[in-house]
Amino acid sequence: MQRRTWICSILMVFSMFLAMGCSKTSGEGGKEATHAHDDGSGHGPHDGVLAPLSGGAGHAEIKLHDDKGDLEVWLAEDPKITRPIDLPLDTTVSITFKDKGGKVAALKVRNTKHNEDEDGTPNIREGKTNYFIYPGEGGESSEWLMGKDFRSKATLTVTSGGKTLTTEEFELTPHHH
Numbered sequence: 756m757q758r759r760t761w762i763c764s765i766l767m768v769f770s771m772f773l774a775m776g777c778s779k780t781s782g783e784g785g786k787e788a789t790h791a792h793d794d795g796s797g798h799g800p801h802d803g804v805l806a807p808l809s810g811g812a813g814h815a816e817i818k819l820h821d822d823k824g825d826l827e828v829w830l831a832e833d834p835k836i837t838r839p840i841d842l843p844l845d846t847t848v849s850i851t852f853k854d855k856g857g858k859v860a861a862l863k864v865r866n867t868k869h870n871e872d873e874d875g876t877p878n879i880r881e882g883k884t885n886y887f888i889y890p891g892e893g894g895e896s897s898e899w900l901m902g903k904d905f906r907s908k909a910t911l912t913v914t915s916g917g918k919t920l921t922t923e924e925f926e927l928t929p930h931h932h
Contacts, residue, residue: 800836801829801872802930806911806922813840815911815922817850821929824900826850826889827872828862830913841883844870846915848887853924854907855899862887905929 799805803818814834818827828848832838848862864870869877870884878886890897909927913920 798930799829799834801827803827803829804925804927805834806925807834808913808920808922810920812920815913817909817911817925817927819900819905819927819929821901821903821905824897824902824905826860826862826897826900828887828911829872829878830885830887839878839880839885841880841885842913842915843883844879846884846887846913848914849912850889850909850927851912852907852909852927858899860889860897860900861891862889863891864888865891900929903929 799814799816799818801816801818803816806815806817807813808815808830813830813832814836816829816831816836819825820827828850829836830840830842830848832840844864844867850860850862852858852860864879864884864886865872865888868879870879870886871877872886878884889895906926906928908924910924911922
């Protein structure tokens with residue numbers, strides 16, 4: 756009987772450890788960043804970093820590709836990014852990089868017809884979207900975001916219809932190919 760109690764106790768402690776370890780990670784100053792673990796990646800469904808939007812408005816998934824230095828952002832009501840927050844196509848999304856001298860990446864829609872993500876999935880619904888990229892077709896260089904060792908504290912800002920949403924500071928690291 757004592758052995759059974761001991762095993763149950765170990766399993767209970769292990770379960771609590773897993774639940775605490777997977778629900779959140781502490782960032783600088785005790786701030787917490789949320790990560791979904793359903794796909795085993797420790798990030799969102801596109802393998803990007805998840806950051807909650809201000810006022811409980813939803814979540815942003817930010818994916819940085821180390822090989823080209825390009826960024827993808829999806830906005831959704833939930834951390835699994837299954838319920839898109841669709842905004843007008845002229846919405847402004849920007850990421851400010853604290854550790855890169857405050858440099859800002861301005862994200863835009865890929866195009867106004869389908870706005871496909873890198874997997875070819877269309878992201879325009881009823882003339883609105885939740886998907887934005889950097890760099891766009893403006894000729895900006897993204898070399899400063901390239902490399903497997905890239906790391907920076909960052910904040911994301913979304914401006915649409917006179918309203919602004921932001922994230923708390925999060926650490927952006929690249930998705931590795």
